[in-house]
Amino acid sequence: MTTPTDAELSETSAPQAETAEAQQDQGPRFTDLDLDPRILAVVERLGYETPSPIQAQTIPLLSDGRDVVGLAQTGTGKTAAFALPALTHLARTVEAGELGTAPQTLVLAPTRELALQVAEAFTTYAAEIEGLSVLPIYGGAPYGPQLAGLRRGAHVVVGTPGRVIDHLSRGSLDLSEIRHLVLDEADEMLRMGFAEEVDQILQQTPDRKQVALFSATMPQAIRRISAQYLNEPVEVSVKAKTTTSSTIRQRCVQVRHSSKLEALTRIMETEAHDAAIVFVRTRAATEEVANRLSARGFRAAAINGDIPQNLREKTVENLREGRVDVLVATDVAARGLDVERISHVFNYDIPVDTESYVHRIGRTGRAGRSGEAVLFVTPREKRLLRAIEKATRQKVEQMPMPTVSDVNASRMQRFSERITQTLASEDLEDYRDLVSSYVSEHDVPAEEVAAALVSMTQDGRPLLLDDSGPDELVRQAERSLEEERGERRGGSEGRSGGRGRFGERGGSSPVREPGEGNAMYKIALGRRDRVNPGHIVGAIANEAGLNSRQIGSIDIRNTHSLVELPEHLSQDQWEALSKTRIGGELIRLERDTGPHGTGEGHRSRGGRGDRDDRGGRGERPRGHRKGGPREGSRQGGKYDGGKGRGPRRGSDRFGR
Incomplete structure (x- = not known):
């Protein structure tokens, strides 16, 4: 918020x-x-x-x-x-x-x-x-x-x-x-x-x-x-300012909200940087993120509108002098901030408007210096990313997520560099005698003593990350990259990769089978209820937490409509959709049992809407254009989600 x-x-x-x-x-x-x-x-x-x-x-x-x-x-x-x-x-x-x-x-x-x-x-x-x-x-x-x-x-x-x-x-x-x-x-x-x-x-x-x-x-x-x-x-x-500096490299990575802190620390651990600003939306988030970064060993501080001006000035001075390396800030708290050593700007929370984005990344790459801007995008925020790219007329580069192995290699390198620096700059005679005495007294190898000392310096934190299991962060980012490559390869075919049109049953166009991992579902609203694909996409995406890529073809019939959705919906998604309404009417989602459905006939739990506190029709999320219905082309009530050729959202006129 x-x-x-x-x-x-x-x-x-x-x-x-x-x-x-x-x-x-x-x-x-x-x-x-x-x-x-x-x-x-x-x-x-x-x-x-x-x-x-x-x-x-x-x-x-x-x-x-x-x-x-x-x-x-x-x-x-x-x-x-x-x-x-x-x-x-x-x-x-x-x-x-x-x-x-x-x-x-x-x-x-x-x-x-x-x-x-x-x-x-x-x-x-x-x-x-x-x-x-x-x-x-x-x-x-x-x-x-x-x-x-x-x-x-x-x-x-x-x-x-x-x-x-x-x-x-x-x-x-x-x-x-x-x-x-x-x-x-x-x-x-x-x-x-x-x-x-x-x-x-x-x-x-x-x-x-x-x-x-x-x-x-x-x-x-x-x-x-x-x-x-x-x-x-x-x-x-009035037109907004949308000019970004050519000296700033702009990148983005897809990550779920709950994984943002891990993604931020991985990038900061594996990329050479001097100072960084992490932009968040709320004042409370500045304190939370700064505290969590500090707990992970970063010299971080928060700056927001609730902090007294003299303390804000002191914090900025600490950033300028190198006593603080990471500043977690809201937009206004960082206005006018010009610190030469800021090499990276992280958009931890994507800004809701283009101009805020331009202002944020302008904190780096100033006076001809180069800078790095990294934008975290959750799956449902892709529309905001596309709006930024359109307004700034610049492509934001998709970046891969650093792997666990990348992080561990970086940690080992920094640890080795610290040893080298300490050997060169410190008088270690007293410590050498202490270790030698311990080795003689306890009859243990010096390497074991050194390992114990390293463990002590880590204060209970492991030096290296566990890389034995699957890397979910990398999978999140790779999923976004694969989708992007698929769009470029498929052109106007989008994610469908050339699937046929989803025609009327019994008509001249055959009804195509649902895509891999998808199934056909039926809702109890159709043309007679004056629904259009925009209504359906918005209601389902909003209430079930799906993004537009998970909503495939839509076929609107007279008394009902058919929608292509993921084959396995979670219980929470079934519960949410059982209460979903369009125009005040329950959609009554159920699995389609027709010849091109899966044949399971799975009705939504609570699909008849017998609860008192029903979820409202809600609003459509701001990120469902790709693969969703677009303005300007009518196709007789049909919508092919992969091709983006559905009827425009809304009616032809505003009032009757």
């Missing part, structure tokens, strides 16, 4: 050049934007004075009550652009004693990650406004805490469309008092198939409200939304 101090107000978080700083200095300051003094106090405490371009243009318009269409990438500071004026209005409502308990601001976001990020930003900016409540509501999470929060009263609700619809259908969410409505990343919501849900939500809000729509692009569908639901909106357009 990203704090606002990690991702927002980013135009000032890491100055790009003196010219850029000079241009910012000529613009307005936050004190010029008619914000509530309590909000200004928080912004100043976070260390910001100058708003980013999107903030400087948007905040005055929203403060004046105008509707706004903002064309801006994530990372330009747009969350603060709509949060600060909305909170100023709420602060004045509090002063007038008219706050009540019903939601007055609603923000719709396409993914749970963005919803949490935006909610945390609102919470931070509203820290000085007594009695104001912010609540995120999103799919894939229990209903209980969300229902309790709504009952207590939530003045700002940040939600994903699927879960908001669920709460509306339950009667637990009241939108009758909404005064500010924000559609964040609206184009992404349409691509993920949320057009009808957003339409339903907007129709249940008051006519007299202020609407702010933010989108990275302006396709015709977004223009239709603007024309239908916004009142004479003002269009604001």
Whole structure:
């Protein structure tokens, strides 16, 4: 989860050049934007004075009550652009004693990650406004805490469309008092198939409200939304800075979240480096990762917004002087940091926007020096990696994971070098006599004594890693490399490697067999339920934790649909999918028993959805384009996951 101090107000978080700083200095300051003094106090405490371009243009318009269409990438500071004026209005409502308990601001976001990020930003900016409540509501999470929060009263609700619809259908969410409505990343919501849900939500809000729509692009569908639901909106357009230095080598490695620390230590042990910055998303993570690195023998320190300024300066000075080698930091805590000995930047947590990535890796490779940037990517974050590559117009090189043997060889080399250095620089006469005396007294070889002394220096930690079993970290990284090579070899065929189209049964095109390791599954929703491949991919990937490569062909029939999924789903995945809904209806997943299924007829556990606390339809993950349905090509309701030729996500139009 990203704090606002990690991702927002980013135009000032890491100055790009003196010219850029000079241009910012000529613009307005936050004190010029008619914000509530309590909000200004928080912004100043976070260390910001100058708003980013999107903030400087948007905040005055929203403060004046105008509707706004903002064309801006994530990372330009747009969350603060709509949060600060909305909170100023709420602060004045509090002063007038008219706050009540019903939601007055609603923000719709396409993914749970963005919803949490935006909610945390609102919470931070509203820290000085007594009695104001912010609540995120999103799919894939229990209903209980969300229902309790709504009952207590939530003045700002940040939600994903699927879960908001669920709460509306339950009667637990009241939108009758909404005064500010924000559609964040609206184009992404349409691509993920949320057009009808957003339409339903907007129709249940008051006519007299202020609407702010933010989108990275302006396709015709977004223009239709603007024309239908916004009142004479003002269009604001800002582009993010996406230039990376040619002196920085950019690499990435695929690794599961739970394996990141092991991956980081392996790379740091096997690559020559001077000093490094490890970027994480949250303040708590800075302390956790720094402590765990210290326990592994690295001279590491944390730096974040909670650490007093004088201590931060001391930590940076220790890094500069070589008393600290690894700095674990949040984005804002490291802004403006220029330490010559920084050779490596590790993106331990992938940034949610391109500009943050550019700022991060800019901490190395400065003033013509070479630098290394390594990005950790979990299987479900590949979309963010592709967005970074597209925006920066640079390929991020896939790197292999160092093996256990690589780590052990590096440790042995460093150990040998330490012995050589000690022999050359230390007076060992007293120690030599001590060892000689011990050997004579106990009648043991000198090599045994030396081995015991090495063990003592390790303080219980083994010098070498155990390389007797399979290396799961290497397998994770190799899996990513194999997929990448397969895409290059297969071209437009993608991972299917030339599989035939998945045609209608009984039609002219034969239905192909599921791929190796896969099976066909049936869901109880089809064309009559107005589902499309985007709905199916999003719901299954999100709730079962699958990535798009694990979802193969989709065939939408009149009363049901067929989906190609891994043959062996875990019990947790069955449980999650038994509660999965699309458009409020349970999908009722079961194994297909038709002529091209596996014949096992395995029904999902609890597939009839007889539980009270059913999982919501949820939101689609941000990383399922490759192999998932794409915009712009219709194929009569069929989707070949390997070729990426399915119908576009969302409907042709936003409203009816």
